[in-house]
Amino acid sequence: MPGPDGAGTAPVLSVSNLTVTVGGTAHPRAVVSGLSFDLRRGETLCLAGESGSGKSITSLAIMGLLPKPATRLASGTIRLGDTELTALPERALRKIRGDRIAMIFQEPMTSLNPVLSVGRQLTETILNHRDVSAREAERMAVEALDAVRIPRAGERMKSFPHEMSGGQRQRVMIAMALALRPDVLIADEPTTALDVTVQAQVLDLLRDLQKDFGTAVLLITHDMGVVAEMGNRVVVMRHGRKVEEGETKAFFQAQQTPYAHELLAAVPRIGSGPGRQAVRAFEKPLALEVNGLEVRYPGKGGVLWGKGMPVHAVKGVSFNIASGETLSLVGESGCGKSTTARALVGLAPYSGDVVLGGRNLGGRDAAGTKQAKRDLAMVFQDPYASLDPRMTAGDLVREPLDIHGIGTKSERRERVVELFERVGLSPDAPGRYPHEFSGGQRQRLAIARALALRPKVIVADESVSALDVSVQARVLDLLRTLQSEFGIAYLFISHDMAVVENISDRVAVMFDGRILETASRDQLFSNPRHPYTQRLIEAVPVPDPTRQRERRTLVPVLAAQGAAPLVEVEPGHWVATVH
Structure with a gap:
């Protein structure tokens, strides 16, 4: 994988000796301990590890979104270019969030407002950070939807989140994150809930947009296939600590720690499944037979139109x-x-026949x-x-x-x-x-x-x-x-x-x-x-x-x-x- 355009330059994001605790001040317990890494312009750094390793907490700390008072940043520095984020008041952080640093969450339905159209949400984001007219904000919003390949972007501005597929909603989240051309994009498990085909499209899209805008991407994932495909470098976390860091190709060729080796060994790979012979119906009795299964739901209509199809x-x-x-x-x-x-x-x-152990379940x-x-x-x-x-x-x-x-x-x-x-x-x-x-x-x-x-x-x-x-x-x-x-x-x-x-x-x-x-x-x-x-x-x-x-x-x-x-x-x- 080619190195990032900004390799060798000063980091756009630098995290140093970050420690985050939960339990308040009375009984603090570290969920991130002494974490350090740098991210440069045009680079994709993958933060990998299992649930509970501290990946998402790290992203929330960078964004200044730690759930308080239970969770707090105990020590360390987070620098965005020349700006020390940990020293900024909330008002100053709000100006930076979405503008210079943006985030895509795993489940877009929990991040998008269900009662506002996607166009309204996009234009509000732009108006909050740019001194432009409403018409110009709308033009920028349509341009952002076009950039993430939403078909008929102008028409889809009127759509609500529930009227879009999971992949389209994730594209809207990416459009919102990139509309203001941030320096850093944090993507927290952006494809975990998506089908492989939609996942492939979203990953291709992120790669293209990064190439066009030179955005630095911090990609948080437990999918080692995504790490191999997207990452320039990888940081592996376990129990809140960094256990390994390196260039992606070198990491996949030889892991330096037993944990990283075990993590990769557990990844299911196409072509490595155990040999299995299909059980022939004449060898064993059928447990379940399904014939001509049909399921129909009544369509959604309206007051003026009656029942839908x-x-x-x-x-x-x-x-x-x-x-x-x-x-x-x-x-x-x-x-x-x-x-x-x-x-x-x-x-x-x-309708149709469902036969379980020789008995038809219908009627x-x-x-x-x-x-x-x-x-x-x-x-x-x-x-x-x-x-x-x-x-x-x-x-x-x-x-x-x-x-x-x-x-x-x-x-x-x-x-x-x-x-x-x-x-x-x-x-x-x-x-x-x-x-x-x-x-x-x-x-x-x-x-x-x-x-x-x-x-x-x-x-x-x-x-x-x-x-x-x-x-x-x-x-x-x-x-x-x-x-x-x-x-x-x-x-x-x-x-x-x-x-x-x-x-x-x-x-x-x-x-x-x-x-x-x-x-x-x-x-x-x-x-x-x-x-x-x-x-x-x-x-x-x-x-x-x-x-x-x-x-x-x-x-x-x-x-x-x-x-x-x-x-x-x-x-x-x-x-x-x-x-």
């Missing part, structure tokens, strides 16, 4: 999963993956519904949102056993202890509440709850996407182990193609509510036949600076192709015909 979210999807098999369902946001999952577990109305009575809930469980993306915060972990895992009246009280307690041990949670875990666990531990707790009734099928909807790579690796290993022991079938829903390649037996690719391609794991990743599948795989950032993806756009029109029937191109490999 219905939304056809899932359009005739069919697949099956054998006992002990993992089928992954992949595709971009809005393709129908999660809607399919919700329909299977009874959280969305559907089932109360007893059939209760049995279905025993045999089909779900693990959600955010365990914190799906676990009752008022119940202890032990009560949460025991609750399904209580509802179904399984065993005596003492047997249920024994089952809970066994489940906690099985998913690697400590003996004291049953007495703790969800907020007392880390993200990875909460996901293990959600898995233990899903296993309580020993289901035949588990639907895992983006169940590891929010986890750090090392925690993700441990959860995936746990899922494989449990599958081999209990013969569970998994429907694994994800947009992370590297994770899918590492856990799947078979893969189905969805677009616009339809399946475009389905094949064994090896068939799909070694020989993807549909153009859309090829672009999905090509868009994945590679954790190797010497092997970078090509910058290619997705096939622009796929909906008509998706309507085509699937054709078997080789045994077990089905593809929608491409016109």
